[in-house]
Amino acid sequence: MTDPTDTPDKTGLSRADLLLLLPFVWQLGFAPWANGVEWAPLGLPFGMVWQMAGILFATAVLGLRFMLDTRNREGGA
Numbered sequence: 134m135t136d137p138t139d140t141p142d143k144t145g146l147s148r149a150d151l152l153l154l155l156p157f158v159w160q161l162g163f164a165p166w167a168n169g170v171e172w173a174p175l176g177l178p179f180g181m182v183w184q185m186a187g188i189l190f191a192t193a194v195l196g197l198r199f200m201l202d203t204r205n206r207e208g209g210a
Contacts, residue, residue, distance in 0.1 A: 149201040156191035 167183040174182050 149198055152194050152198050152201075155194050156187065159187050159190055 163183075167180055170179040172179050
């Protein structure tokens with residue numbers, strides 16, 4: 134049985150696919166802000182810490198997207 138909130142539209146994309154835009158927003162949308170931060174946690178430049186946090190964020194988004202994918206469920210197509 135399919136979830137009506139995760140059915141692909143005519144382009145073949147589902148609502149869960151929109152989650153994949155979040156890492157791009159993280160990098161492109163907030164980069165100007167992150168470049169202006171002077172805080173250096175653990176002695177590292179904030180931009181480097183921001184990039185490492187972005188990797189963890191993107192991994193979490195991909196994991197969530199994988200869990201929401203109805204095709205990966207047991208008994209799926």
